[in-house]
Amino acid sequence: MTYKKTSPEIYKGRSSKEQLYLHEKLICLDFQEEIIKKSPKKTIVLLGYACDEGVKRNQGRTGTVSGPDAIRGALGKMPNHLSEGTRFLDVGTIGCLDGDLEATQTQLCHLVDQLLEKGVFPVLLGGGHDIAYGHFNGIKKHRGPQKAIGIINFDAHFDLRDTTNGNNSGTPFYQIAQDCKKEGSEFRYFCLGIRQDANDPVLYKTAEELQVHYLERHHFQMHYLEHVQLRLIQFIEDVDCLYVTVDLDGFSTAYAPGVSAPSAMGFSPDIVLECLKLIIDSRKLISIDFAEMNPAYDIDDRTAKLAASLIHFVIHRY
Ligand SMILES: N=CN[C@@H](CCC(=O)O)C(=O)O
Numbered sequence: 001m002t003y004k005k006t007s008p009e010i011y012k013g014r015s016s017k018e019q020l021y022l023h024e025k026l027i028c029l030d031f032q033e034e035i036i037k038k039s040p041k042k043t044i045v046l047l048g049y050a051c052d053e054g055v056k057r058n059q060g061r062t063g064t065v066s067g068p069d070a071i072r073g074a075l076g077k078m079p080n081h082l083s084e085g086t087r088f089l090d091v092g093t094i095g096c097l098d099g100d101l102e103a104t105q106t107q108l109c110h111l112v113d114q115l116l117e118k119g120v121f122p123v124l125l126g127g128g129h130d131i132a133y134g135h136f137n138g139i140k141k142h143r144g145p146q147k148a149i150g151i152i153n154f155d156a157h158f159d160l161r162d163t164t165n166g167n168n169s170g171t172p173f174y175q176i177a178q179d180c181k182k183e184g185s186e187f188r189y190f191c192l193g194i195r196q197d198a199n200d201p202v203l204y205k206t207a208e209e210l211q212v213h214y215l216e217r218h219h220f221q222m223h224y225l226e227h228v229q230l231r232l233i234q235f236i237e238d239v240d241c242l243y244v245t246v247d248l249d250g251f252s253t254a255y256a257p258g259v260s261a262p263s264a265m266g267f268s269p270d271i272v273l274e275c276l277k278l279i280i281d282s283r284k285l286i287s288i289d290f291a292e293m294n295p296a297y298d299i300d301d302r303t304a305k306l307a308a309s310l311i312h313f314v315i316h317r318y
């Protein structure tokens with residue numbers, strides 16, 4: 001595992017005297033210094049997961065290692081509407097050393113636990129979707145295995161591949177489900193945006209066996225908003241808290257070309273925004289991540305800007 005403090009140089013943009021832009025509001029801290037104080041003030045914390053190893057093992061197009069900084073660059077330029085009392089921090093980025101994905105996920109788990117311990121709202125920037133295994137485990141470590149943690153994944157893929165070929169970016173929710181089985185806890189997983197052209201029959205079968213809640217792409221659109229909202233409300237009712245993960249490859253390539261596995265028939269941002277509204281307003285959301293950002297394939301920073309706009313929305317509504 002590697003760790004790097006974020007250089008403020010990554011955050012560039014217009015300057016003002018009144019913190020009109022997020023890069024002026026944001027403070028880069030060193031995680032190791034433990035200077036994140038527990039405070040009653042609302043605190044939003046960015047943490048990067050610069051890891052390509054899961055994508056590589058899953059035979060995907062690498063490049064997500066640069067994902068966190070691409071999102072940071074786009075986010076920093078955006079206008080700041082956060083209240084004066086809100087703290088907005090960046091605690092750096094962890095990376096994968098010698099292909100040791102598992103060690104990186106374990107480290108992520110510890111960092112997420114520590115962040116939640118401080119009472120802050122973590123916003124994680126990926127990195128392959130293997131971020132989800134470390135992230136979820138950190139939430140579980142903090143909350144305890146008996147708490148009902150709901151996972152909401154906006155994605156084209158179930159990511160329920162079994163681990164016969166090792167852990168990778170296509171296996172995180174299968175790994176979580178196996179851990180749940182061992183611990184005797186319920187696997188609470190809702191996946192929105194699934195498509196038949198992106199998931200084989202074995203994956204659908206695994207989803208059925210694990211009683212996964214899912215909405216397919218043809219129903220995951222504004223035309224079916226009431227239905228989508230109802231399904232979300234039903235899922236949220238049964239959980240104590242929520243972990244949300246946004247896999248950028250679920251969006252149409254028109255919005256998100258910069259990913260490992262692009263989706264020509266992916267979903268649109270408007271339906272995701274509606275869902276995020278409902279999720280945030282439920283007051284159960286405790287942590288969120290944005291995965292699979294791959295700047296090597298981005299066009300005109302479109303994907304980075306989409307991720308940044310979604311984060312902008314979340315941190316202002318939270
Ligand atoms: N994290 C994404 N995983 C997808 C990739 C699909 C693809 O390579 O086309 C998956 O394994 O299903």
Ligand SMILES: [Mn+2]
Binds near residue numbers: 129155157159169247
């Ligand atoms: Mn995924």
Ligand SMILES: [Mn+2]
Binds near residue numbers: 156247250
């Ligand atoms: Mn995906």
